[in-house]
Amino acid sequence: xxxxxxxxxxxxxxxxxxxxxxxxxxxxxxxxxxxxxxxxxxxxxxxxxxxxxxxxxxxxxxxxxxxxxxxxxxxxxxxxxxxxxxxxxxxxxxxxxxxxxxxxxxxxxxxxxxxxxxxxxxxxxxxxxxxxxxxxxxxxxxxxxxxxxxxxxxxxxxxxxxxxxxxxxxxxxxxxxxxxxxxxxxxxxxxxxxxxxxxxxxxxxxxxxxxxxxxxxxxxxxxxxxxxxxxxxxxxxxxxxxxxxxx
Amino acid sequence: xxxxxxxxxxxxxxxxxxxxxxxxxxxxxxxxxxxxxxxxxxxxxxxxxxxxxxxxxxxxxxxxxxxxxxxxxxxxxxxxxxxxxxxxxxxxxxxxxxxxxxxxxxxxxxxxxxxxxxxxxxxxxxxxxxxxxxxxxxxxxxxxxxxxxxxxxxxxxxxxxxxxxxxxxxxxxxxxxxxxxxxxxxxxxxxxxxxxxxxxxxxxxxxxxxxxxxxxxxxxxxxxxxxxxxxxxxxxxxxxxx
Numbered sequence: 001x002x003x004x005x006x007x008x009x010x011x012x013x014x015x016x017x018x019x020x021x022x023x024x025x026x027x028x029x030x031x032x033x034x035x036x037x038x039x040x041x042x043x044x045x046x047x048x049x050x051x052x053x054x055x056x057x058x059x060x061x062x063x064x065x066x067x068x069x070x071x072x073x074x075x076x077x078x079x080x081x082x083x084x085x086x087x088x089x090x091x092x093x094x095x096x097x098x099x100x101x102x103x104x105x106x107x108x109x110x111x112x113x114x115x116x117x118x119x120x121x122x123x124x125x126x127x128x129x130x131x132x133x134x135x136x137x138x139x140x141x142x143x144x145x146x147x148x149x150x151x152x153x154x155x156x157x158x159x160x161x162x163x164x165x166x167x168x169x170x171x172x173x174x175x176x177x178x179x180x181x182x183x184x185x186x187x188x189x190x191x192x193x194x195x196x197x198x199x200x201x202x203x204x205x206x207x208x209x210x211x212x213x214x215x216x217x218x219x220x221x222x223x224x225x226x227x228x229x230x231x232x233x234x235x236x237x238x239x240x241x242x243x244x245x246x247x
Numbered sequence: 248x249x250x251x252x253x254x255x256x257x258x259x260x261x262x263x264x265x266x267x268x269x270x271x272x273x274x275x276x277x278x279x280x281x282x283x284x285x286x287x288x289x290x291x292x293x294x295x296x297x298x299x300x301x302x303x304x305x306x307x308x309x310x311x312x313x314x315x316x317x318x319x320x321x322x323x324x325x326x327x328x329x330x331x332x333x334x335x336x337x338x339x340x341x342x343x344x345x346x347x348x349x350x351x352x353x354x355x356x357x358x359x360x361x362x363x364x365x366x367x368x369x370x371x372x373x374x375x376x377x378x379x380x381x382x383x384x385x386x387x388x389x390x391x392x393x394x395x396x397x398x399x400x401x402x403x404x405x406x407x408x409x410x411x412x413x414x415x416x417x418x419x420x421x422x423x424x425x426x427x428x429x430x431x432x433x434x435x436x437x438x439x440x441x442x443x444x445x446x447x448x449x450x451x452x453x454x455x456x457x458x459x460x461x462x463x464x465x466x467x468x469x470x471x472x473x474x475x476x477x478x479x480x481x482x483x484x485x486x487x488x489x
Contacts, residue, residue, distance in 0.1 A: 039380050104489055192488070194455070194456050
C-alpha cells in the first residue's frame, strides 16, 4: 500500500507528525495565552480599550480583575467628557516576559507546521479523500442524526473513515478556527499592521481582533475537550496507537 | 508513479527546511541580541529576523483623527524622582536645565536642551499605543523625528543600534530601521500639552512599530552603538514588533 493513500483509519506519517507538533504548540499557546489574559482580563471592541475605558467583558481570572490603585484622574482637555489619564499604583500580575515569548515561539511552530500540513493535505489529496465530506455524504438529515448519536454517546469504534460530524468539525478547525487564530493574532502586531493595515479594517481594530482571538480560543479549547473525550470513548488504546505508530 | 510522488513530497519538505535555515544563516554575520542559550530568546530573534525579512521596513502605522484620542493610563514608572536624585530638581524650573545627551558613535556628541529639540522640524501624529499587557490607547504626540537628531549629531556609517537610558534606570535599544522610521519620535508633547510626568516628561521615545515598552519614558541620554549593547537577560523580548 503506498504511504500516501493509507487505508481509511490509518494515519500517514506526515499527518501524525504534524498532529503532534500542532497539539504540543497548541498546549503551549493555551498556557501562555491564558497567562496573558490574566495580565489584562478585560476585552473590548474597536481600536481602543484600557482600564480607563469601558470593557465589553471583564473576566475574574486573576488579581488584576477590577484592581484598584490609580492616582487622581486628570483630564487631557478642558471640556466635559474629556479623555482622562491616571497613573497606576497597583502592582499587577504580569508574567508576559516569558508568556509572550513562549506564545510566539509556539505560534511559529504551529504556523510553519500548519502551512506544511495545508500544502501537503491539498497536494496529496488527503483533504479531498479523508477530511472533506463527499458530495453525496452531506445532508442535513444525516448530519443531525450523527449529532444525535454523539449526544446519546453512541460513538463508533475508531479505525474506520471519519464520520460526518467528525469531518465537519475537523474542517472547521483546520480551515476556519486555526487560520482565524493566526490572522487575529498577527493583527495585534504593530509591525504587521503597519505593513498590512487592511487587517485592522477586517476586524474593526486591534481590540476587536483580540476579543475574536479570545472567543476562538474558547472554541478551540472546547474542541480539545470533546476531541479527547471522543478518543477515549472510541477506544483510547487503538486511537493512540493509530495517531502515534500509525497502526 | 507512487515512488515519484513520494520523492516530490520529501523534496518539498527538504526545500522548505533549507530555505528556513537560509533565513537563520545570516544571523552569524549580523549583530543580533544574544539568546543566552534560552529557547524563548531564540524564538524572539527568529521573529525579529522574520519581520525584517518579510515585512516592508518603513511602512507607516495608522494615524487617527483628533476625535479618536482616548483615555490613557500611565503605567510602569510614574514618578522617576523615586529612582533618580537628578530628576527632581528639573521639576522646579520646568526642565529648563535638562539636557539630552547624544553620544556614542556620532561625529558630534552633544547636549540638547528642550528648546534645542523644539527648534528641529516638528512632527505631530495621532497613533495607537499598544501595551504588551493587552490594552491600547490613542494619543497625539508632538516631537522631533529621532532620525533628525541622529543626523544632526552626525551618526557614523558603522552605527547599527540606538540605545536609550532613562532616569528611572530603564534601558532600551532599537535597530536603525526603527530609529530612522519616520514615525519614531523623541516626543515632548502629548495631546497638545507638554508631556506630563507620568507619561515620560520631559522627553520620551515613540516607537510606533513596536509595543509600548519600547517607547521609553524620561530619556536621559541617547547612545549610538555599532554593536548590540547587552544589558543582560531581563526576561523580556528585545524585539516586540509583535
